[in-house]
Amino acid sequence: MPLCYFVSDLHGKKDRYDKLFLMIEEEKPSCLFLGGDLFPSGIYAGETDDFFKNILFKGFLKLKKKLGNRYPRVFIILGNDDGKSKEEEIIRKESKKIWEYVHNRKTRFGIYTVYGYAYVPPTPFLLKDWERYDVSRYVDPGCVPPEEGWHSHQVKKDEVLYSTIKTDLELLTQKDNMSNAIFLFHTPPHQTNLDRADLEGKMFENVPLDLHVGSIAVKRFIEEKQPLLTLHGHIHESPRLTGAWKEKLGRTFAFSAAHDGSELSLIRFDPEKPEAASRELL
Secondary structure, three states: OOOEEEEOOOOOOHHHHHHHHHHHHHHOOOEEEEEOOOOOOOOOHHHHHHHHHHHHHHHHHHHHHHHHHHOOEEEEEOOOOOOHHHHHHHHHHHHHOOOEEOEOOEEEEOOEEEEEEOOEOOOOOOEOOOEOEOOOOOOOOOOOOHHHOEOOOOOOHHHHHHOEHHHHHHHHHOOOOOOOEEEEEOOOEOOOOOOEOOOOOOEEOOEEOOOEOOEHHHHHHHHHHOOOEEEEOOOOOHHHHHOOOEEEEOOEEEEEOOOOOOOOEEEEEOOOOHHHOEEEEO
């Protein structure tokens, strides 16, 4: 029965990483899922570079040397607040065997298949590296279309205009059997306890804002494909507003590690018994 960790939205906070490294050293989980928004804000390039080198890379490398063959499998994606310019560096560091980058990829973990997907639907923010149209080119009131923001890397205009989360997920999973699939998303599914934003009573140009800001494509994907387990982050305040960090959609267990407090939100789970998962604020 493997012990797995899931964390997300650490946003470059050193104290959260210190707590995470300490817990891994003490409990020695079989794997760790990192669900994006790992760096300081993507607009601060210098701070991001220092964080990558001195906290993220050196922290995991030191932990690997200390734990040896008890070092966990580490599956990693980025999030909408992480500049995509760091993706290449993360992929390069895979050669050190400290993590496995799984965005738009799949890999085996025992009897399970791990998939990763980092994109989120359009937001009000201007960094668009990890934003996609969802199921169509509709954008919620108050949000900025992907082509009207900025990117930290070169991107083709047609990709920005015509790619969707829906199509990406179809291409990634094809006709795969999802019965033992663990899916690492950054966005939560739409209209669930995991995507509730603090927008009660707020308007944009006299139009009420949707309280649920997750992905319709991800929600439909879960409902139709029924993976074993899906992991989410992105909407920090959702657990506080709904009182829930997990939800069951058919046979699929969905967990969110997002948190709007200063603590590290750590989810522990066993994929053989996902119903027994727990969440601890450290």
